[in-house]
Amino acid sequence: MLVRTNWKAALRPVVAFAFYTLAALILFQPWLVQFGSVLIGSPENNLQDFWNVWHAAHTGLGDFFHTDALRFPGGTSLLFHSFSYPHVAAVAGLAQWLGNDRETLIVLNNAALLASFPLAGLSAFYLVRRFVPHDWAALIGGFLFAFSPWHVAQLGHHAHVTHIEFVPLFVLAYLNAVDRKSTRWLIVAAVSGALAALSCWYYLFYGLYFVLFHTAYVRWHDKQRLAGWQIRAPLLTVAGMGLLVSPLIVPMLLSSGGVEHPGGTDAFVADVEAFVAFPPSHVFAAWSAPFWTRLQTWTSNNTFEGAAYLGLVNIAVMALLWRRRKTDRLANYVFWAMAVFAVLAMGDCIHAFGYDTLIPIPGIVPNHLPFFSQVRTPGRAMVIVYLFLSVGVAYGLALLAEKWRTKPWGKAALAGVVVLIVADFAPVHFDFTDARCPQGLAVIAADREAGFGVLNLPIETAGDVAMFQQTCHGKPVVVAAISRQIRPPLTDTLDRRNLAVQRAQLIAAHVKYLVVDERADWEPDRNPPKYALRRWAVRTFPALAKVKGIGLPPYKAPIPKSAYETRFPVLYRDGGLTVLKVQ
CATH class of the missing domain: 1.10.1240 (Methyltransferase, Methionine Synthase (B12-binding Domains); Chain A, domain 1)
Incomplete structure (x- = not known):
């Protein structure tokens, strides 16, 4: 009997890990068929994350936290940068054996990201099993944590947040x-x-x-x-x-x-409606599309930082526990844990139905304390909400199993509930980013001169793209999406209205090439809807115009794209980008 028990304990992690690995292979199969030529997710911070592993694979530890390759010509500290150290260490370590060329790094980066799902499932499995000693229920609980819509959303955008x-x-x-x-x-x-x-x-x-x-x-x-x-x-x-x-x-x-504190503690949050709104990866995503449109239009939030869908079936199962919360310590503990971290995830003020109500909540306190305010994306606290949701749902399923065990239809009903829970969290819509190098960058890569930089335009939105493109041409770039800014970069001093003055500044700084993103929005909205409440407040109470966080930021019209293309020689042009030479 002792031997059988030991074998069961030894096989438990193997079976659980295999279960979550198989689930990942099935659910993420659309990504797997293009594993070596795309980055997971739409073009955003995933471009920066790929630069991170490229930097780690090509840089020694002595130069790891400072680089002259970004924020040319002064370089930048990477101390506050959004590295996922286990992620970059794993990719860089494997690259020493398998090669550090771009194609190999793309595969290793994608594999390390997807590995977070079976690893997170296994880790959550054992936590759930501590409270609910049923392997089958713990497997479902681990699945809910590992494959939550929030985790799937972060997968396509932030490597460091993905590794839960x-x-x-x-x-x-x-x-x-x-x-x-x-x-x-x-x-x-x-x-x-x-x-x-x-x-x-x-x-x-x-x-x-x-x-x-x-x-x-x-x-x-x-x-x-x-x-x-x-x-x-x-x-x-x-x-x-x-x-x-x-x-x-x-x-x-x-x-x-x-x-520099870039803000965000009252923008990248969990909206009240987001707890029940189908995420973009869901089979019924179209039903919630108007909500996500409002969210992006009226606030600075987005679909991945605002992801908070708990699952309608999960909510129904949790209703069973709600009735037991006064007499059942585990049920009470789960609800308190979820509530506390849900409030933290909601940020400074309540956001509801895509709008900011300006009604303050307790999360405003830690979000404005010294150093703690650097945690500027409260919505990520959903990781703990999902963790205890997984415990609660597993516990609820175990209670249902006990309640229905004598019913002739009990097993079939329980299996149906489990199928619905899994199906509700199964992603069906996937975004990809072409990881191949744009052809026009070959002009820059072929330049053997040293000591020059590349400026990507438009400056406001080019940070991630510039870092990704550097892995293609290998030259220092002026613009970069560094998580925290310690000293002012060149872009802070560039003249944004007079191209003649800016040209002189670029020549003095030894910027040799301009890379224009033809698909980017060049001119920002003069009156974005998200500032409607601020505009009303400033009109009604003019003194508020000087209050930080209330006064409207001044509008600065950028230099037209056509002016650059007229003033500088065009070396390459296609539908995606244009390469200009500064002279």
Whole structure:
């Protein structure tokens, strides 16, 4: 009997990992057929993420946190940049064996991104199983966490946010450490929390918030007096995480005073309607398209940072737990955890039906504290909401199984519910980015002169594209999408209205080529709808025009694209881009 039990325990992670791997291969099959020629998702930060692995595969550790290849001519610090350190380390490490050419890096980058799904599923499986000791229910719970619409949305945009596999492991290890008074589990919690933070710095803060939440829950709900291990465990866990990431955190803290804060704590949030609105990847996405259009029109939010769909079937299963919340500690704990992190995900103010109500909520407090305000995308707190949704739904399914086990139709009904849950989270719409190098960049790549830079236009939207194109031509670029700005780049001093003055500045800075994105919107909207409330407030109360966050940003008309193409010789032109020479 002992041998059989050990074999079952040994095979459990193998079976679970195989289940989630098979699910990923089936669900993401449209990406797999083009694995070596596309980047996952539409052109956005995924272009920057590919530059990250290209940089890691071609740069030594001594130069890793500073580069002269971006923000030419001064270069830039990468200390605050959005690296997913486990991701770039895995890709760069494999590239040493398999090759660091672009085609190999594309495959490795895509594979590392998709690997986050079975890894996250396995990690969540064990967390769910801690609360719900049924393998089948834990498999479903792990699936909900790993394949949530939020995770699928982030997959196509942010590598660092996509790697959520260490988050469930941290929560599991911390809870075990507290309950069992285990030093070993505390060490596992500190290490997994540090790995989660190295994947995405947001997860360092969410780990801290979870420790605070659990400690407060034990004190106020369970009426336990905090003493001894109940105090040492959270302090030691946080201290351990901080110690492990201190080689990066300390320099960041020392530099944070000069870091530009780009905002976003009241923009990239979870809208109330987003909890039930079908995401763009859903089979019924068309039904919710008007909501996502409003969201993008009236706020600065988007479909991936605003992803928060909980699943209609999941909500129905959670209704079963809602009735038990007063007598069932697990049900109560799950709802409190989801509620706390849902409020954090909603940002500074309530957003509803695509609009900003300007009604403040508790999330406004941490979002405006020193250093904590760098967590500028509150919607990412949904990772913890989905984690406890997976526990709640698995628990609800186990209760239904017990309730229906004597019914002749019980097994069939339960199987039907499970099928609906899985189908509701199965993505069916996929975006791709052509990862091949544009033909026109060959002109720049062939230039053997040293010490010149390339400026991508329009400046306002070219950061990610410029970084991606640098992996093709290999020359320093002026514009780059660096997560935090420590010192002003050349683009801050360029004259944006007088082309003659700008030309002189470019020549003085040794900028030799201009690459014009022909598909980009060149001139911004003079009166964007998202500023309608601000315009009304300023008209009604003129004094508000000087208040930060209320006053309207001044409109600056850019130099027309035609002026560049008239003034500088055209070296290459097609429907996608134009290459000009500065002279």
